[in-house]
Each structure stands twice: as C-alpha cells, then as structure tokens.
Amino acid sequence: MNILICVSHVPDTTTKVRFTGTKLTTENIQWIINPWDELTLTRAIELKEAGAPIDQIMVATVGDQSVEPTLRKALAIGADKAFRVDFTPEDAGSTALQLQEVAKKAQADLVFTGFESADYNGGLVGAFLAESLGRSFFSSVNFLDIKEGAFILNREMNGMTEVIKSKNPMVVSVQKGIAINPRIPAMRGIMMARTKPLEVIAPTEMNSKVKVIAIALPAGKAKVKLFVPEQVNELIDALHSEAKVL
Amino acid sequence: MNFQFTEEQEMIRQAARDYAQRELIKDVLERDEKAIFPTHHVKALGELGFLGMMTSSKYGGSGMDSISYVLAIEEISKVDASVAVIMSVNNSLINYGLEHYANEIQKQKYLRPLADGTSIGAFLLSEPEAGSDATHQHTTAEDKGDYYLLNGTKNWITNASSASTYIVIAQTHPELKHRGINAFIVESKSPGITLGPHENKMGMRSSDTHSVMFNDVKVPKENRIGEDGFGFKFAMKVLSGGRIGIASQALGIAAGALELALKYSQERKAFGTEIFNHQSVAFKLSDMAVKVENARNLCLKAAWLKDNHQPLDIASAMAKQYAADIAMEVTTEAVQIHGGYGYVKEYHVERLMREAKLTQIYEGTSEVQKIIISRGLIK
Numbered sequence: 001m002n003i004l005i006c007v008s009h010v011p012d013t014t015t016k017v018r019f020t021g022t023k024l025t026t027e028n029i030q031w032i033i034n035p036w037d038e039l040t041l042t043r044a045i046e047l048k049e050a051g052a053p054i055d056q057i058m059v060a061t062v063g064d065q066s067v068e069p070t071l072r073k074a075l076a077i078g079a080d081k082a083f084r085v086d087f088t089p090e091d092a093g094s095t096a097l098q099l100q101e102v103a104k105k106a107q108a109d110l111v112f113t114g115f116e117s118a119d120y121n122g123g124l125v126g127a128f129l130a131e132s133l134g135r136s137f138f139s140s141v142n143f144l145d146i147k148e149g150a151f152i153l154n155r156e157m158n159g160m161t162e163v164i165k166s167k168n169p170m171v172v173s174v175q176k177g178i179a180i181n182p183r184i185p186a187m188r189g190i191m192m193a194r195t196k197p198l199e200v201i202a203p204t205e206m207n208s209k210v211k212v213i214a215i216a217l218p219a220g221k222a223k224v225k226l227f228v229p230e231q232v233n234e235l236i237d238a239l240h241s242e243a244k245v246l
Numbered sequence: 247m248n249f250q251f252t253e254e255q256e257m258i259r260q261a262a263r264d265y266a267q268r269e270l271i272k273d274v275l276e277r278d279e280k281a282i283f284p285t286h287h288v289k290a291l292g293e294l295g296f297l298g299m300m301t302s303s304k305y306g307g308s309g310m311d312s313i314s315y316v317l318a319i320e321e322i323s324k325v326d327a328s329v330a331v332i333m334s335v336n337n338s339l340i341n342y343g344l345e346h347y348a349n350e351i352q353k354q355k356y357l358r359p360l361a362d363g364t365s366i367g368a369f370l371l372s373e374p375e376a377g378s379d380a381t382h383q384h385t386t387a388e389d390k391g392d393y394y395l396l397n398g399t400k401n402w403i404t405n406a407s408s409a410s411t412y413i414v415i416a417q418t419h420p421e422l423k424h425r426g427i428n429a430f431i432v433e434s435k436s437p438g439i440t441l442g443p444h445e446n447k448m449g450m451r452s453s454d455t456h457s458v459m460f461n462d463v464k465v466p467k468e469n470r471i472g473e474d475g476f477g478f479k480f481a482m483k484v485l486s487g488g489r490i491g492i493a494s495q496a497l498g499i500a501a502g503a504l505e506l507a508l509k510y511s512q513e514r515k516a517f518g519t520e521i522f523n524h525q526s527v528a529f530k531l532s533d534m535a536v537k538v539e540n541a542r543n544l545c546l547k548a549a550w551l552k553d554n555h556q557p558l559d560i561a562s563a564m565a566k567q568y569a570a571d572i573a574m575e576v577t578t579e580a581v582q583i584h585g586g587y588g589y590v591k592e593y594h595v596e597r598l599m600r601e602a603k604l605t606q607i608y609e610g611t612s613e614v615q616k617i618i619i620s621r622g623l624i625k
Contacts, residue, residue, distance in 0.1 A: 072257075073257060076257060181268065182264075185261050186295050187295025187296070187310060188295055190254055190258060191303070194254075
C-alpha cells in the first residue's frame with residue numbers, strides 16, 4: 001500500500017501578511033509545512049512504525065525550487081520519497097491538476113491533502129483532485145487507521161462521528177486531531193534526508209481558469225468606547241446614532 | 247565568508263526550537279521550583295539525536311557540525327538552560343573527549359551508548375579546593391599494577407546522579423605536578439563511589455549537581471585515557487571546546503530573555519500606549535539585541551574554527567566570557583522591562599536571570615576566560 005501526502009509550503013502562521021498587488025510579499029517570511037499536512041505525515045509514519053502494511057509514504061508539492069526545503073523537511077521527518085511539480089500554482093484547480101499526475105505516478109492508494117492550507121485556506125484541492133482521479137473523497141477526517149487491509153477513517157460531525165471503512169483508493173482531506181503533535185525530525189532523519197529521492201516532474205500544460213482581481217486585508221479593529229454603569233443613556237444614544245444598531 | 251546557514255543547520259535549529267517551545271516549556275517552572283531532573287526530556291532529546299550531535303555516526307552519534315550545535319543549544323537554552331547544560335556536558339566534554347582521545351576499545355564500550363542517547367555522562371574535574379585552579383588535584387589515582395585506586399572528592403558535578411559514565415581527573419604522580427595528572431573512564435556504579443546531597447542551587451535547578459566521593463575505587467588500567475600523565479592536557483583540550491557549549495547556553499538565556507521582553511513590551515500598556523513605544527524601553531531592547539547578536543557571532547565564529555580544525559582557545563574564551571556577561575546584563579534588563587511581573591516566576595525572566603549567573607561561574611569563570619584571552623594577546 002502506498003500513501004501520498006500532498007504538502008503545502010506555507011508562511012508560518014504568525015507571519016504578518018502583506019501583499020504587493022495580488023501577490024503575497026514573500027520577504028522575511030518563514031516557511032513551514034502546512035500544519036494539517038505535517039500531522040498527516042506524522043500519523044502515516046506512526047502507522048508504518050506500528051507495522052501497518054504501508055510500502056511507501058510519499059510527499060508531493062507544486063512549486064518552484066524554493067519549496068524544496070519543505071519537501072526535505074518531510075523526508076527528514078520520515079517520508080520515503082518526495083515529488084515536486086515544477087509549476088507555480090495559481091489556484092486550487094491548477095494545483096489539483098498538477099498533483100493528479102503525481103498521484104498516478106506514485107500509484108498511491110490513499111492520497112491526503114490538508115483540510116485547507118494555512119495560506120489561502122481554500123480547502124478545495126482535495127475535492128478537485130478526487131474528481132480528476134475519479135475517486136471517492138472524504139473531507140475533514142480526524143482519525144486514520146489501517147486494519148485487515150482496509151482504511152478506517154473518522155469524521156467528526158455535529159454531535160456524532162462518522163466511521164468509514166473501505167479498501168478502495170480514495171482522496172482524503174485531513175482535519176486536526178489525526179495526530180496530536182507533528183513529529184520533530186531526529187538528527188538521523190535529517191542526515192538521511194540527503195540520500196532520499198526528490199523527483200522533479202515537468203508540469204502538465206494548462207491554462208488557469210481563475211483570475212485574482214484584488215486582494216484586501218481585513219479592516220483593522222475599531223476603537224472600543226467604554227461607558228460606566230451610570231451612562232446608560234449615553235450608551236443608548238451611541239448605539240443609535242454611532243453604531244446605528246438600534 | 248558566509249553568514250548563511252545551510253538548510254540542515256536551519257532544520258536542526260527549528261527542531262530544537264520546536265522541542266523547547268512545545269515540550270520543555272510545559273514543565274520548566276515546576277522542575278525549577280522543585281528541582282526535578284528532566285528524565286523524560288533527556289530520553290526524548292537522546293532519541294532525537296541531541297545528546298551525541300557532533301559524534302561521528304560510526305559511534306552512534308549524529309555527525310553534525312559545531313554550528314548546528316550552537317544553534318541547538320541556543321534554542322534549548324531560551325526555554326530551559328538546565329536541559330542545555332545536560333546536553334552541553336554530554337556533547338562537548340564527554341563525547342568529544344572520548345571520540346578524540348580515547349582508544350577504539352574504550353570508544354566502542356563507552357562512547358556508543360553516550361552518543362546514541364541511551365545514557366549520559368559526567369565530567370569530574372572540580373574539587374572543593376580546585377575549581378579554577380585545576381592543576382592542584384587532590385583526588386589521587388594510585389597505580390597498583392593492573393588497576394588504579396581512586397580516592398578523593400569532586401565537587402559541583404553536573405549529571406552526577408543520572409550519569410552512567412564518569413570521566414574523572416586525578417593525580418597519579420604528585421611530584422610531576424600537572425604532568426602527573428590522568429583522566430579515567432569510571433562507571434558511576436563502581437563500588438566505593440558515594441554521592442553528596444543534591445545541591446540546592448540558585449538557578450539551573452533542574453540539572454542534578456552533587457559532590458562525588460571516591461573511597462578506594464578500583465579503576466581498570468585500560469580505562470585510563472591516553473598516555474600516563476595526559477590527564478591535564480586532556481582536560482584543557484576538552485574544556486576549550488566545551489566553552490562553546492556554555493557560551494551558546496549563555497547566548498540562549500540572553501536571547502530567550504530578549505524574546506520575552508520584546509513580546510511583553512508590545513502587549514503591556516502604560517501611559518496610553520504599548521511600553522515599546524516609550525523610548526526608554528525601546529532603547530533598552532535595542533541595546534539587548536546588539537549584545538545578543540554580538541554573542542551569537544562570537545559563538546558561531548568559535549564553532550566555525552572548531553569545525554575547520556583551527557586554534558580556538560582564544561575565540562571560545564571570548565565567546566564564553568562575553569556571552570555569559572551579557573546574559574547577566576540582558577536578563578536583568580528583561581526583568582526591568584517586565585517590572586513587577588518580571589519578579590514573579592510565571593513570567594520566566596527572573597529564572598533566566600538566575601540561570602545567567604551560573605554561566606559566569608562554571609566551566610571557567612569570566613575571570614579565568616580573561617586570563618586566557620589576555621595571555622593570548624601577547625603570544
């Protein structure tokens with residue numbers, strides 16, 4: 001059984017986001033593995049170490065050479081092989097299309113994406129990828145096990161848990177909870193990452209169907225106006241004339 | 247000249263940072279308060295490879311360079327200097343000493359478990375009356391033919407109760423003075439070894455420090471490191487590189503205090519604005535940042551010299567003295583920026599200030615470093 005985890009190369013979640021036109025300003029950004037993807041990788045390694053019948057754990061991303069540190073970190077954590085599609089992704093559709101070829105090439109039974117990526121938070125790549133591969137898709141999975149050759153997935157729903165058991169190849173988007181903490185790479189892993197394969201794949205020809213017109217940052221927080229308990233009338237006036245909610 | 251870290255060095259720094267900020271932070275206050283040894287952290291860091299970072303993979307180590315080591319110790323020390331000193335002793339005194347000066351049989355037997363993180367070591371040099379003045383060893387190692395008989399007391403021994411392997415410095419030929427000193431590998435459970443009580447320290451309270459008494463302890467002849475009389479030279483060689491570990495620890499304490507003070511100054515308001523916007527605070531932070539950056543550069547320079555097999559006595563002494571002294575200054579200012587909150591334990595900076603003080607004292611006081619540096623100036 002082969003597992004492919006699609007990893008996103010995203011800005012650290014504490015980054016101060018700035019844009020130049022519609023492009024993210026990448027100066028002074030520390031890049032990390034998308035947290036959901038790192039947790040999935042951790043869980044896959046845990047299962048393999050516990051003796052689950054996993055042949056290879058592979059990771060893939062779409063991007064130029066600057067994303068390779070993220071792939072090498074995944075190799076250091078414990079992935080066996082990495083793929084990079086040499087293409088700068090523009091939207092979820094183009095990313096999914098580029099990953100489709102990798103999924104086929106890797107002969108992956110299970111393909112994972114994060115529930116979303118910590119940069120644009122679209123949450124679409126998994127679904128697009130499942131559709132283009134003609135596979136079932138399960139979103140927001142927060143538990144994974146492999147028993148008797150079948151995958152067991154849990155989805156937390158409002159007040160209940162849906163349990164899925166299947167032997168069919170599928171695409172799964174992962175929610176937090178699949179592993180408690182991401183695994184920290186050991187020195188041995190960091191050394192071994194040097195010798196593990198990182199295959200660069202030429203992109204599939206395509207035209208993006210999405211055009212970003214504008215990006216706007218959220219408006220800053222408005223000033224808080226404080227009233228003491230005796231100022232009930234002033235508060236009502238302000239709610240009426242300033243906030244215009246009464 | 248290249249100020250860019252490699253991808254691997256950056257990955258090691260991040261791994262150390264992740265472990266410190268995620269795991270060490272959880273119980274660092276409790277371990278400090280109750281002086282609890284970080285057993286589970288030592289085990290986890292051993293599994294990650296941090297206890298034998300620079301030892302060759304041939305002996306179970308990780309085979310990383312000294313630059314990576316500086317980065318790792320800095321990140322660990324930002325949160326927990328006690329764990330950093332355990333790492334530093336094991337890496338730069340014990341493993342380095344064994345890898346470079348022990349024979350092949352000794353390495354296979356003792357270095358391997360120390361480098362792969364399954365056990366830790368302790369370095370026994372200081373005595374009640376021989377700290378900075380290491381030539382006057384009162385502990386004796388009498389040559390009895392096929393074994394040595396050790397008698398005496400060692401003081402301030404880091405890892406004393408948790409180490410499985412000791413490296414002990416003792417006098418065999420008093421008439422030869424420091425040329426009569428030997429270094430021995432001694433199993434800590436050997437008959438005749440007893441520990442003094444746990445030292446109730448001001449800082450670094452989570453590392454276990456004891457005195458160690460030797461009463462007719464038999465040490466096999468094959469456990470002597472190097473030729474007869476090599477012990478003093480061995481100790482000086484090892485300590486010279488070891489200073490990089492403690493210098494990086496001091497750097498980490500200072501850098502940790504700076505990070506906390508910088509964060510606090512942007513949250514805490516006084517006179518209607520975040521205190522960072524008051525120049526008196528901003529300039530303090532600016533001074534602290536310059537000192538931390540200088541200390542970091544000195545540590546990395548010493549590490550670079552070590553990695554390139556160049557003389558490093560002066561550089562490592564400069565790094566140790568400067569980093570330790572600024573750690574004291576920077577942590578004191580970090581407490582000041584925190585005001586009253588800085589004086590209570592939950593804000594961490596008072597602990598960093600207590601920890602900083604020890605870096606000016608152990609593995610060569612700041613004054614001893616100045617002796618080394620000044621003598622180097624006229625060489």
